[in-house]
Amino acid sequence: MADLTPDHLAALEQQAIELPSWAFGNSGTRFKVFPTAGTPRDPYEKIADAAQVHRFTALAPSVALHIPWDMVDSFDDLRRHAEDLGVRLGTINSNTFQDDDYKFGALTHEDDRIRRKAIDHHLACIDVMDATGSRDLKIWLAEGSNYPGQNDLRARQDRLADSLRTIYDRLGDHQRLVLEYKFFEPSFYHTDVPDWGTSYAQVAALGDKAMVCLDTGHHAPGTNIEFIVMQLLRLGKLGSFDFNSRFYADDDLIVGAADPFQLFRIIDQVIRGGGLNNPDVAFMLDQCHNLEAKIPGQIRSVLNVQEMTARALLIDREALAAAQTANDVLAANAVLMDAFYTDVRPALAEWRESRGLPADPMAAYAASGYQQQIEADRVGGVQAGWGA
Amino acid sequence: MADLTPDHLAALEQQAIELPSWAFGNSGTRFKVFPTAGTPRDPYEKIADAAQVHRFTALAPSVALHIPWDMVDSFDDLRRHAEDLGVRLGTINSNTFQDDDYKFGALTHEDDRIRRKAIDHHLACIDVMDATGSRDLKIWLAEGSNYPGQNDLRARQDRLADSLRTIYDRLGDHQRLVLEYKFFEPSFYHTDVPDWGTSYAQVAALGDKAMVCLDTGHHAPGTNIEFIVMQLLRLGKLGSFDFNSRFYADDDLIVGAADPFQLFRIIDQVIRGGGLNNPDVAFMLDQCHNLEAKIPGQIRSVLNVQEMTARALLIDREALAAAQTANDVLAANAVLMDAFYTDVRPALAEWRESRGLPADPMAAYAASGYQQQIEADRVGGVQAGWGA
Amino acid sequence: MADLTPDHLAALEQQAIELPSWAFGNSGTRFKVFPTAGTPRDPYEKIADAAQVHRFTALAPSVALHIPWDMVDSFDDLRRHAEDLGVRLGTINSNTFQDDDYKFGALTHEDDRIRRKAIDHHLACIDVMDATGSRDLKIWLAEGSNYPGQNDLRARQDRLADSLRTIYDRLGDHQRLVLEYKFFEPSFYHTDVPDWGTSYAQVAALGDKAMVCLDTGHHAPGTNIEFIVMQLLRLGKLGSFDFNSRFYADDDLIVGAADPFQLFRIIDQVIRGGGLNNPDVAFMLDQCHNLEAKIPGQIRSVLNVQEMTARALLIDREALAAAQTANDVLAANAVLMDAFYTDVRPALAEWRESRGLPADPMAAYAASGYQQQIEADRVGGVQAGWGA
């Protein structure tokens, strides 16, 4: 069985992975969104579902909200609801891609009225943060163009800098702005923040409270993502992860599902760069459970991160350094693979039990009856999805 | 000015590009579908819009339908409507991706009931073909899985073969089945017909009336598409093109917009392989005008194909063959580039006028008042989109 | 510990992976080939090194040769040399990329003299096969062009078919022709056999003794390789694997190094399709040890295949089928992942010892003194590489 030391277990015990409220709603592709029984109808039900993930894993103490999808009359009330269920409200995500006004841009829009509207939306999100006690405002910029010539790339970048400055200046002392980048989609020719370099250049210009968000699905084919993790940690600008996995584009599959070894290498770099259990580096999921059950999909996801963290903790760093210094390529690689191939699952199961948690959270959830209960209870109303 | 010979012009005069009815409805991404004024509410209005494209270009004499999006009470009536507007009904496209039953497959489904339902849908499509006089049944298989292990790839392939056989056997003497392949989307792990090899193997097993459909946006990054065009023509199995263009995934942008030189090379291979104005090889568009105006988007598209065909016709094939035989790489490439860089637009404008067509179809459409008219007329009702 | 049953162990005991003689010579990139002490100077020394891999693993009973790199005066003598060392001569690989005559093609060349020379080279390879008792002639076609227009794609394909026919007709009753495909390199615009579809179409036209070779590094980014494995097995045309791994292009890294989960999925499909220990499906390595030690690199490689085969054998196929039938996506995926994450290494080590093999072949080789011996002995002469 894997030799997880007390230090390893202490690190694992600290681990916290934020869940996205929208993972509990319906999602799909441009071709079809398949509805499923039991899907939440409002933010309260989403948080109730998220709390189940935490209940069975102790890994997911907070829930990210998406505004306006998660707008409620009283965020105080929603916060209490979360706390009653054992979780707290986390990152606030803005949304500037679903209003007809934003067809051609938002924070980059040439029309000052629309750009101001988008800025104001972000200021309103900071108001929400004040109410929820959230630290991070996460901005994913769904802006870009579909055809060469459609827009002036440079002017948009300058307007973006100006918009971000206005938003940044409104942040409270303990609040942060985290800027996500994405290779493509929904735009097909150019995206205004397409790569880590652009996000870095923008947030570096803003100041210490602006950071980069790395979504593991938002890169060109073949990109060495752990290198970017290393670099952003080195530059002090890795603010958060959006974990998921992909085979092709931004597939938003369960983290670790498409390439478990890549996830291992990413977490290895997180540990190497001091990013594990570092409050500056938030771990979050950003996934779509188009076909699979949503709550178990999230449980599987946080377990994948936990298991892979355990494997990465097992890397014999002394042996690795020695092999690296000797330029013994096979030996160095073997140290890494040895940790990766170690089956940490029995040890983790035992440890979970020792903490009063189910050894097998997936089975425990399935046996809990929660799914049957919500399928019976949540009849009528409009199921939550990306439109609501 | 480009030296378009009478032979070239005769070839261009024969050229026909089928329009997809769904290009006139709203489309978008999983994030947002932006509605636009004047969007058709039913198949009749879609055909009316398609007829405008033909009116200004004489390039688009037929319209492909999508079932059930384009179901009507009487296809006889719809056919007369089309003919009254100067166009005819073309390829029938089946749809097995929008019914809740098809969440886990259709023609490949393990459950015989659902698979039979999907087969029956295709038989119903052939009934429609009998009514519309259409020759081609185009099958795009949106089937696959999102996670390794989710499905048995091999059993699905065998069931697919069985389903296609049943459908094929129902075809009339002059009807064809055209099987499209697609690299990925909406499935993210495996797709049941992901490449030309799979489509070819399946249709070769069926018989002479089964052909491959090549959608120019459905390939892995870096794929040499003109090579596939060459190969399918060589194997006698290129049934049709779905033209569009892409930078990343299946972007469905205007044909020729992302990489005009690629379109040129594709048409060069079409000509080389005897596929131009060959009834066996249907030219169709399959595009989404998410941001740009739809009717002008289609006009621009057929003009792009026409202009690129004119350039490809200008290739000096004797000089090309001589340079190839001499292995004079630069000279051979120069022959190709010389044709590509020739500005055929003035000659085409003049030729259009000589045929009673507008020299500049884009300007003529804009000046026609049609857009203003449909925006004024089409108020109320539900705009057509992929859901209807 | 992993529950490897007697059936599993019997299957593993049968497993044989052919080694490429050229993996023991120097290799590199266009920028630099780094020499290493102890590198073989001739085919005899290459085979001696290959025999070491088999000695410590019992996994690699045969060695593939590359003609003319491995030309010797007497193949009878080389065969005896191999047999004395406990291995046998395997697949014969032709080479039509290093003669100045082949700058613009070989089996596809427009010049009949050069094409005939290339055909004759293959006939000479079959003569070698007759002498060595080899079954398979493997043809990797390094042919293509760098610029659009440089060559006539269609005519080349037709000439290829003709050349292959001549070669095929010379095969003995128990010999096979195996045609490899490759996405790109050394050609940068078009490759004459770029994908499995082309290889399949060519070998299907030849007959039963012609098969496809799947090199795991020869695909476009994002390609689902296990799907192709499934399809070729289904079509009865999977003749052999060239195993290696890649992050970007044809990196020729150690099999399983870049994406172990992909290797697992590939072997899963091999088992599913009846390809494991099936004489029709040869397992071979095709790798370059540019930086790492060569003999241990090959030992590591065959162990990777063995370990991954053990994991794939552990898949609970009954549970998998049940979850698939129920469309329980998470459960089906979990069955696969459960096998993948099982640490089979201790059980395999124990099993190796029970068969009189070293528990840890890497350590046993390192302790054997062989490396020191060849570094001391092989002084002077010209180290083997791709040029010799």
Added chain:
Amino acid sequence: MADLTPDHLAALEQQAIELPSWAFGNSGTRFKVFPTAGTPRDPYEKIADAAQVHRFTALAPSVALHIPWDMVDSFDDLRRHAEDLGVRLGTINSNTFQDDDYKFGALTHEDDRIRRKAIDHHLACIDVMDATGSRDLKIWLAEGSNYPGQNDLRARQDRLADSLRTIYDRLGDHQRLVLEYKFFEPSFYHTDVPDWGTSYAQVAALGDKAMVCLDTGHHAPGTNIEFIVMQLLRLGKLGSFDFNSRFYADDDLIVGAADPFQLFRIIDQVIRGGGLNNPDVAFMLDQCHNLEAKIPGQIRSVLNVQEMTARALLIDREALAAAQTANDVLAANAVLMDAFYTDVRPALAEWRESRGLPADPMAAYAASGYQQQIEADRVGGVQAGWGA
């Protein structure tokens, strides 16, 4: 004919594209380097060939050198040789990939001795710059690793920063350090400067005399390169271009050959961002003429850049801005395409003649007899290639 205004022609007259000395030597792939008659044997002959490109085009007044490939006893003498032939010596390129010591790194190497050796090589390159009067030291870092774990990514990045600092501090007042990035090759797992973000972060830390070099072939599939051009110009850090083109990896084909429209979009952004004829932004070629004739290959290349610059200058920027402001996607795109599709070649030919240059530089070179002369003269000796 294209309406090139006096302003356009003045801009074109200023255009200067630096040639790489190594383009005149032999090159190839890891599989084969094909030699060609007339290939230079030393730097003097390379410069003589480069001068031919300038003679027929007036576009290539300078030649970049590669150290140690172009080491000579007296750079004063080489400089005079160049000046006598009407060209001058340009950028100095360092080389830290061909010494056995650099197998595992150079400026990033863990071993201080080797790292110091690599730094000293760069200081020696600056000595050469002092002798040649060159402004730019171009550093392409061929460093990285092939296997996960092989090296400590973070420590290498820190050592790189330290090495670059030492080199930077040695620069004269009017000298610059230009840091190239590359996606992959010759390393296959990680590259120490893999993307523009890394190069930017490193040079921004150094100071004003450090800039980024953008090689158009060094990006992931699908990357929007003109966006990076825009961003680097915006950040004031675009130091130079290495022009070439690619279909797959770093193919080093003739600029504009693979995707002419991409070249057009890149130059459009250069103009938009003030980078045309801006001394801060050097235009260079970095290509390999593996199959085609080398001197004509370079002539074709500079003509491609010139012709595409002429097209980009023709963009009606007022109309473009108006269409962009109106969010008229099709109109904005049409402005761009209108310029792209304009055949500027006749106007450029006429203008060349008016300046005493051949209308058709390719034909003029072919007729000049230079090629026949060097093929006759350059007999014996060792042809230049990447090894010398």
